[in-house]
Amino acid sequence: MKNLTLIKMSIIALLFYSCGSGNNERNTLSTPADSEPEVPQSIAEGKGIGEIKEVNLEEELDADMVKMGKSIYDMKCSACHKLTDQRVVGPGFQGVTNRRKPEWIMNMITNVDVMLEEDPEARAMLEECLTRMPNQNVSVGDARNILEFFRENDEEKTGNKDQANS
Amino acid sequence: MILYKNALLLLLPVFLIGLVACNNRDSSQLIHGDAAQQAYVPPGEYDEFYAFLSGGYSGQITVYGLPSGRLFKEIPVFSQYPENGYGYSEETKNMFNTSYGFVPWDDSHHIELSQQNGEFDGRWLFVNGNNTPRIARIDLTTFETVEILEIPDVAGLHCSPFITENSEYLVSGTRFSVPIPQEDVPIDTYKENFKGLINYVSLDQEHGHMDLAFQIEMPGFNYDLARNGKAVSHGWSFLTTYNSEQARTLLEVNASQMDKDLMAIVNWKKAEEYLAAGKFTERETSYYHNLMDEGSGIVNSEEKTITKILDPKECPDMVYFIPVPKSPHGCDIDPSGEYIVGNGKLSADMSVYSFSEIMQAIEEENFDGEFDGIPIINYEAGLHGIVQKPGLGPLHTEFDGRGNAYTTFFISSEVVKWDVESKEILDRQSTFYSPGHLVIPGGETRKPNGKYLVAMNKITKDRFLPTGPEMMHSAQLFDISGEKMKLILDFPTKAEPHYAQAIEAEKLMANSKKFYPIEDNTHPHATLGEGNSRVEREGDEVHVYMTAMRSHLAPDNIEGIKVGDKVFFHLTNLEQDWDVPHGFAMQGATNAELLVMPGQTRTLLWEPKRVGVFAFYCTDFCSALHQEMSGYARVSPQGSNVPLKWGLNEELSDNQEAANTFYEQAKARASQ
Helix, strand or coil, X not given: CHHXXXXXXXXXXXXXXXXXXXXXXXXXXXXXXXXXXXXXHHHHCCCCCCCCCCCCCCCCCCHHHHHHHHHHHHHHHCCCEXXXXXXCCCCCCCCHHHHXXXXXXXXXXXXXXXXXXXXXXXXXXXXXXXXCCCCCCCCHHHHXXXXXXXXXXXXXXXXXXXXXXX | CHHHHHHHHHHHHHHHHHHHHHCCCCCHHHHCCCHHHHHCCCCCCCCCEEEEEECECCCCEEEEEECCCCEEEEXXXXXXXXXXXXXXXXXXXXXXXXCCEECCCCCXXXXXXXXXXXXXXXXXXXXXECCCCEEEEEECCCCEEEXXXXXXXXXXXXEEEEECCCCCEEEEECCCCEECCCCCCCHHHHHXXXXXXXXXXXXXXXXXXXXXXXXXXXXXXXEEEEEECCHHHCCEEEEEEEXXXXXXXXXXXXXXXXXXXXXXXXXXXXXXXXXXXXXXXXXXXXXXXXXXXXXXXXXEEEEEEEEEEECCCCCCCCEEEEEEECCEEEEEECCCCCXXXXXXXXXXXXXXEEHHHHHHHHHCCCEEEEECCEEEECCHHHEEEEECCCCCCEEEEEECCCCEEEEEECCCCEEEEEECCCCCEEEEEECCCXXXXXXXXXXXXXXXXXXXXXXXXXXXXXXXXXXXXXXXXXXXXXXXXXXXXXEEEXXXXXXXXXXXXXXXXXXXXXXXXXXXXXHHCCCCCCCCCHHHCEEEEECCEEEEEEEEXXXXXXXXXXXXXXXXXXXXXXXXXXXXXXXXXXXXXXXXXXXXXXEECCCCEEEEEECCCCCEEEEEECCCCCCCCHHHCEEEEEEECCCCCCCCEEECCHHHHHCHHHHHHHHHHHHHHHHC
16 A cells, blocks of 8 residues: 555656646746756847747837737736836836847747746746736737837836847 | 556556445446556546536536546536526626526536538537526537527427537427417316427527527427438438327326327428418517627527417428337437437337338328328338337437447336347447436437447436435446447436537537637726726716736725615636636625636626625635735715725835835745
């Protein structure tokens, strides 16, 4: 019977282990594996990880995109993020385009589950905020609109935008 | 995985000994073989089939996986469901409207999946409400009840809702004949005053919306079960009836006097012609049609007042009868559409009819008289043959697509496999105990998947650990891929399943919705973004426009509510991810809770009766901070002048320094 219990326990442990990556509520951060895995280049470049590889920005803001971005922000993001530098559930958005590259911002919006596992900056923020950012199923196109809105917000609040994009 | 297999091997003998000990009827079939492995679906892997079981007196539908027998979901249909607010929320309570008023319960019996070309297409699921006659439609992308249509002037809609092979119609018949229209008459005037109806509900092919197309006025029998023709017999319906004696009391004896009852045979293509030619009469009646709007999730209820009646006396060649052995029940048609099995519950033999022989008999007018102007086809002329003494109490038959039929026998408690063409009996296996319906995936269609068979038993007794006088029903899963049926699993089923249908998992999985896109939410009280959350007063109605997002409700502090107000909490779940419902429970609410799916809006009415401050909270463990997802509603006396006020964290949102301190402290507490 003792053996059986041991076997059962190892099965349970095995299952928990293998389920980890898909679990949205896992707040503890796993320790890195023994052999240091290679960091993807996009992460090393501060662009995060995901579908968005390269974003080209025009200096001038696109008013329609800003408007659409704001409406999506109001509906899907504003419950946790304010437009100032004040943290609520997640960090405030003021100055975000001066801190993060546009690719990183859009990957965080569209690929949050992978970002929170693999991108060190995103993981550090999870440790800071202690609540996992949910996947809000924002399309790439809508994420681009949100980025445009962030740029406008930054210009308005800080007089600067896109400072991380250099 | 190797470890796991070892554990299973260790457990297996224990399991088998357990079964052998409580089952002295037929243990041999379990001792040899690899039964447990066949029904075993390893953790993280999927079942091959979805099985939809009706709930009987629960009024609901349950969804199981095959071969594992695991329960995945209970879909509320005809009964209110406080667990998620179905039938309690303002959006869904209209689903229960009938011509009798709000009827919050029913008895669901027969499941029908939608079909195209005689195969399941995985779009919709239909089920009948027996008691207050209704048919419901379930959307198989959301597994939610989206429509209920009442059927007028019938009673006990047992014979329902049988679908045609391209989902043109759902066919049903009255189980209890009644006066039409209803009137105050002595019950012993049954023969003069009581009538039966066969109903054809048409389906809108794009949306599945149901409409009562026409009703056929029939003699006052008890219409029991039906099937529609397929392939060669497409365009025809077959309905068993009992009580051709037209008894009205002690039916157990008085409706079993004659050697044979009658099966009704309807040419519905002909009925369509008569309808188009205007050979119908319109009758005033009352019935309700309740339909959920896709964008808002709100159920709209409409009373209908006209039904179109076709009278077989005025419409020749539309309806026939053929005799069936004593008190028939099931009426099932093989995949080719040629053979129709009529099971007489009280007969020792089973009659198998041939569609082509029936057509020839009609052509040659080979009739044995008529009933109420409806010709009765000569029994022998329509017969393919008789299955001699297959067992006692034949009820229902399904097919495996390899030329075999499988029939349940209630009295002798077994499933019998027989060859449709030769009528030879090939195998019999006991079930535990007394099966009603059985199901083979696609077993009533043109393309059965003859791998498994589930017998749904009416009696459980000693099958499981005892749970007092009331128990779950037992189901038995058989592997029917070989020559002999092999029992591989017992599993308990909720309430009392009658019929069930099973479909290949891949036909549904890909279409299963994960959440409701919030951009498509057209609910008039939706709050699309936390910035729009607010409280409004209109007279004594207070509307709370509330949002839910892990892990807070907004607003979470509400003041200015007074005793006597009607408070409507319109909760919108702003999440857009799979499996993140939020719940909403209000202390003292006399209805239920809400369970709101991502992107959805649901409304709970609260009528506070006492002064005080009352808590509300999220009931679905949604995140690490779920326990914090709560709030307060202050209730002031009637006539008080406490102003309407609402908020979420005003202090922190107004004061950046306070917010930062708050978070530093929270972080410190969390890391301790």
